[in-house]
Amino acid sequence: MTHHNLDNHAAAVAVLGLGPMGRALAAASLAAGHPTVLWNRSPAKASALVAQGAMLAPTVADAAQRASVVIACVMNYRAVRAILSGLERPPSGTFVNLSSGHAAEARDMADWAAQQGVSYLDGAILTPAPTIGTAAATILYSGPRALFDESLPWLESFGGSSAYLGADVGTAAAYEMALLDLFTMSVGGLAHAFALASTEGIAPTAFARFARGIGGLLPDMADRFAEQLTSGTFTADISTIASAASAVAHVRDAATAGGVDPAPLQAVQSIIERAVAAGHGGDSYARLARSLVPADPAEAAR
Known part of the structure; x- marks a missing residue:
């Protein structure tokens, strides 16, 4: 796939990671009219989004330096650290981590970000990828209020409710884990009940x-x-x-x-x-x- 020349482009939003949720976030950003730059280890996953107008960055650094808000949506916090470890300088905009993990991981990530001079918000997506960009989406955020307020014009493009939970950067992850606990136990109970009925x-x-x-x-x-x-x-x-x-x-x-x-x-x-x-x-x-x-x-x- 051909990478766009980004030298003369500035992106409102950069999305790092193009799994189903990352692709949904990028598509919602594009639909809202925001210039959007993408990075993924497998560039082929960006093809449909590039066809819609997204820019594909050849490196994480290229993506991270050209956005007001940089979104990471990957498997876990370790993956986020691995992606950012090669940056020679911090992202130029606010870095928003929407990858899953528990509250202590979010706080550790915030400490690391502070040491690197990175402006950091943590977030948790509570609804599945098809809801992103619709009224049904729910995303929780925690961290410095000023960063959330500055980023909200771009975060709102993901649809639904963008709920700010407070300055403790671990709060969004704490909610996510407790809600995943409820969902996991409920699904387990449902499967067990169907098995017993059978x-x-x-x-x-x-x-x-x-x-x-x-x-x-x-x-x-x-x-x-x-x-x-x-x-x-x-x-x-x-x-x-x-x-x-x-x-x-x-x-x-x-x-x-x-x-x-x-x-x-x-x-x-x-x-x-x-x-x-x-x-x-x-x-x-x-x-x-x-x-x-x-x-x-x-x-x-x-």
């Missing part, structure tokens, strides 16, 4: 009709968890942890009888049983969130 000959389509109703319970439960965890009061208006202990035991036995791996249920059962043993059997499910973190002496006394 052992009794229940057709997947028939089971899905009722499984959707279980998912519908979660929004209200999330609100109740938030309210009770904030107040520290775990009144069981609906169900108790003790009743959950009985329910999970029944399901574990059913899984074992049906030849379905009971390990996920055993893990949940262990969490519930520890809470009951600690005297919280009469509390609401929200108490389990407190039981999962290391004990705080002040909290233990409550």
Whole structure:
């Protein structure tokens, strides 16, 4: 592929990494009318975007020096460091890392960026690639407020909600990991439930009709968890942890009888049983969130 001569071009946005999400970000930037420069280890992935008007940089340095905002969207923070390690000077614009990782990695990355003289924002994309550039996209950002405000005219081109969470650069990653925890555990539970239903000959389509109703319970439960965890009061208006202990035991036995791996249920059962043993059997499910973190002496006394 032929690289564009960038000597006389300035890009509003540079996108480093052209996986599905990186390509979606670049396409949204182009659709919003921003001059956009691309870099990827495999230049062929840029062909469709170049046809739409993007500029392809031959090196990371070329891309990073010609943009008001430089976006990295690659596999992880190690990959980001590897990409930037060869730069002789920092990016000319604000560097925004939208790669996945946990909060400590984001803070380490910010420290590294400060040492290199790089203006740095961290971010987390909460929605899949097809949503980018549409109202359904949600991207979280954290880091210096001034950098976010300066970059917002370009970040808004990615669509939906660009939510600023605060100066602690690790906050966006912290949200992402907790939400991925919810998604991962929910998908695991869904797969386990379909497997268990299949052992009794229940057709997947028939089971899905009722499984959707279980998912519908979660929004209200999330609100109740938030309210009770904030107040520290775990009144069981609906169900108790003790009743959950009985329910999970029944399901574990059913899984074992049906030849379905009971390990996920055993893990949940262990969490519930520890809470009951600690005297919280009469509390609401929200108490389990407190039981999962290391004990705080002040909290233990409550």
